[in-house]
Amino acid sequence: MNGKMSGVVAEFHCGGGGFGELSLETKKSAAHRKHETSRKEAEDESRLPALEAAYTSILRELGEDADRQGLLRTPLRAAQAMQFLTKGYHESIYDILNDAIFDEDHDEMVIVKDIDMFSLCEHHLVPFFGKVHIGYLPNKKVVGLSKLARIVEIYSRRLQVQERLTKQIATSISEAVQPKGVAVIIEAAHMCMVMRGVQKMNSRTVTSTMLGIFREDPKSREEFLALSKHI
Amino acid sequence: MEHSKQSQYSPNEKDAGSGDGGVVNGHFDTTVKRPSGGRSGALQAAGAESGSHHPAASVMESWREERTRSVEDNEMSLPSLAAAYTTILRGLGEDPQRQGLLKTPWRAATAMQFFTKGYQMKIIDVLNDAIFDEDHDEMVIVKDIDMFSMCEHHLVPIFGRVRDVGRARFQERLTKQIAVAITEALQPAGVGVVIEATHMCMVMRGVQKMNSKTVTSTMLGVFREDPKTRDEFLTLIRS
Numbered sequence: 001m002n003g004k005m006s007g008v009v010a011e012f013h014c015g016g017g018g019f020g021e022l023s024l025e026t027k028k029s030a031a032h033r034k035h036e037t038s039r040k041e042a043e044d045e046s047r048l049p050a051l052e053a054a055y056t057s058i059l060r061e062l063g064e065d066a067d068r069q070g071l072l073r074t075p076l077r078a079a080q081a082m083q084f085l086t087k088g089y090h091e092s093i094y095d096i097l098n099d100a101i102f103d104e105d106h107d108e109m110v111i112v113k114d115i116d117m118f119s120l121c122e123h124h125l126v127p128f129f130g131k132v133h134i135g136y137l138p139n140k141k142v143v144g145l146s147k148l149a150r151i152v153e154i155y156s157r158r159l160q161v162q163e164r165l166t167k168q169i170a171t172s173i174s175e176a177v178q179p180k181g182v183a184v185i186i187e188a189a190h191m192c193m194v195m196r197g198v199q200k201m202n203s204r205t206v207t208s209t210m211l212g213i214f215r216e217d218p219k220s221r222e223e224f225l226a227l228s229k230h231i
Numbered sequence: 232m233e234h235s236k237q238s239q240y241s242p243n244e245k246d247a248g249s250g251d252g253g254v255v256n257g258h259f260d261t262t263v264k265r266p267s268g269g270r271s272g273a274l275q276a277a278g279a280e281s282g283s284h285h286p287a288a289s290v291m292e293s294w295r296e297e298r299t300r301s302v303e304d305n306e307m308s309l310p311s312l313a314a315a316y317t318t319i320l321r322g323l324g325e326d327p328q329r330q331g332l333l334k335t336p337w338r339a340a341t342a343m344q345f346f347t348k349g350y351q352m353k354i355i356d357v358l359n360d361a362i363f364d365e366d367h368d369e370m371v372i373v374k375d376i377d378m379f380s381m382c383e384h385h386l387v388p389i390f391g392r393v394r395d396v397g398r399a400r401f402q403e404r405l406t407k408q409i410a411v412a413i414t415e416a417l418q419p420a421g422v423g424v425v426i427e428a429t430h431m432c433m434v435m436r437g438v439q440k441m442n443s444k445t446v447t448s449t450m451l452g453v454f455r456e457d458p459k460t461r462d463e464f465l466t467l468i469r470s
Contacts, residue, residue, distance in 0.1 A: 043324075051322040054315040055386065061308035061315070062347050063300040070383050078386040079322075085435060086323045118435045122331050125316065125339040127388060127431055159325055159332070191388055195379045196345045 040090045044083050051079035085120055085127075088157030093172050096154070100144030101177060109220070111135040112148045113228045121192050122159035130188030130204065132156075133228040136173060137180040137213055137220065148173070162188055162207050170209035181212030183224045300350040312340035346381050346388075354412050362416065370460070374468050380405060382432045391428025391444065402426055402447045410449040421452030423464045 055075035059066040066075070113133040121128050132152050155168045170184040185208045194201055214221050316336035320327045327336070376393040389402065393409065410424040425448040454461050 047322045047324075051319055054318040054322065057315040058312055058343065058386075061312045062343060063304060063308075063350050064347075074384055074386065077384050079319075081385040081387055081432060081435075082319065082323060086325075089324050123335055123338050124342045125319075125335065126342055127435060129435070159320075159323070159335075161331060191390075192342065195388060195390070196342050201377060 048076070048079055048083075051082065052076050055079055084157075085118070086158055088154045091154045091157075093151060093154065093176055096150045097143065097147055097176050100147045102142050102144075103140060104138065104142040105140065106138050106142055107180075109135055109137055109223060109227070110142065110145075111224065111227050112145055115149050115152050117152055117156045117165075117186065117188065119156040119158070119160045119162075119165060119188075121190060122161055124192040124196075125159070126190075126192040126195065128160075128162065128188045128190040128192070128205075130186060132169065133183075133185045133187075134169065134173070135183040135214070135224040135228065136177065139178060139180045141177050141179070143173070143177045162186055162190075162205055166207040166209045170211050174211050179212065181210070181214040181216075181220065183211070183214040183221065184209045185225075185228060299353070302351070305344050305351075309337070309340055309344075312343065313337045316340055346379070354416060358416050368420075370464065370467075372464070372467055378426065378428065380428075382430055385432035387430075387432035387435065389428050389430050389432075391426060393424065393426050402428055402430075402445055403449075406447045406449045410451050414451055419452065421450070421454040421456075421460065423451075423454040423461065424449045425465075425468060 052075040055078045056066050059071060059074065064071060066072075111133065112135075113131070115132040115134065116129070117132045118127060118129040120126070134148050134152075151169055151172055155165055155172070166184050166186050170182045173179070173184075174182045185206065187204050187206045189204055193199070193203060210221060214224060313336035316339045317327050320332060320335065325332060327333075374392075377390070378393045379388060379390045381387070382389050406424050406426045409426075410422045413419070413422045413424075425446065427444045427446045429444055450461060454464060
């Protein structure tokens with residue numbers, strides 16, 4: 001699976017005008033994508049028994065009675081929930097962005113903010129969730145707004161570290177749309193800190209990645225920060 | 232007086248935290264001061280309790296199920312728990328050997344044990360000496376108690392607030408357990424418990440909106456019978 005993904009990402013890298021060729025590619029690979037989706041579903045199905053067995057073992061080791069009524073199907077449900085929460089591994093930017101990049105003569109900032117995000121911390125396998133704010137300065141190309149949210153989904157539905165998640169979102173937008181700059185801010189609550197460990201209810205972790213003009217020009221950065229904070 | 236009675240307890244009780252039920256029941260009888268004696272008022276279902284004559288005994292039984300777990304149990308199950316989590320990581324297509332995941336099975340296992348540490352605790356240990364005779368007959372409200380639990384269907388967190396005092400199918404049971412435990416410990420004129428929680432298993436899978444909550448309540452005694460008392464309680468917790 002990892003091998004396939006790097007092959008896909010490589011297509012983005014070939015040349016600045018790579019997107020012209022991309023549209024030809026998309027047509028002949030639509031069928032390929034359908035095949036891929038069902039292959040991934042089959043892969044998920046085949047892994048389910050091992051996951052179920054692991055969860056049954058966990059219930060028993062925690063001192064619970066895995067045969068009591070409320071827990072009978074829990075291993076299956078927990079396994080499926082886990083697969084759902086990590087389904088981003090199966091998805092790639094290529095799959096979702098194909099038609100949604102448009103030529104547009106817009107050179108003002110575009111911001112999509114307050115995108116709800118749910119992810120799993122890879123250190124404790126416990127959720128962290130919050131909001132993602134994305135801004136970019138187009139360079140003759142804009143991307144469909146909901147695609148930004150889809151990008152968040154792809155990378156957040158994985159075992160993650162908030163810093164890496166922020167960077168992955170920013171770099172993928174940068175590669176796909178080739179804008180003058182990208183800014184991503186994530187503000188999240190980590191259940192691993194709230195429910196255990198230091199047990200601080202109200203603390204939030206904020207991470208950001210600034211690329212291009214957002215990194216170099218303080219005024220652009222300030223404009224983004226101001227617009228993404230206020231309603 | 233309290234202390235001398237406590238010293239009669241088997242020392243094991245305090246150390247291991249997993250005494251057998253019969254012994255604990257007997258001890259509980261003598262520690263808790265009651266306005267009216269009589270009921271054995273056992274909160275533990277582990278082991279037989281002698282001479283319990285609860286009015287709705289069969290109803291009470293189902294929320295007194297408890298499995299006790301000790302600190303030693305935790306240490307012994309850690310390797311198997313960690314192994315199970317390693318299997319899960321592989322089963323999700325991840326590489327358990329990569330740097331960020333190397334110690335994750337152990338961390339996830341200890342986290343899970345922490346989230347379920349209620350199994351190691353008994354009401355009696357928690358309430359211990361903190362029950363006092365007091366001639367107070369107005370409502371006592373403790374509200375906005377932060378609560379975290381695990382949904383037993385998906386093993387995903389539930390969190391919210393408990394508006395509790397002097398009553399999703401799993402959340403209902405939790406609400407009742409709290410209400411019943413307080414009733415048995417204090418024998419008040421009534422108890423009301425309201426839980427307002429977000430079920431991450433639904434929110435994270437897109438079934439539930441982030442801002443919507445599941446609310447369950449249990450009203451016992453005067454909170455159930457007298458609408459005015461219930462109203463007063465509900466108004467005070469909403470404010």
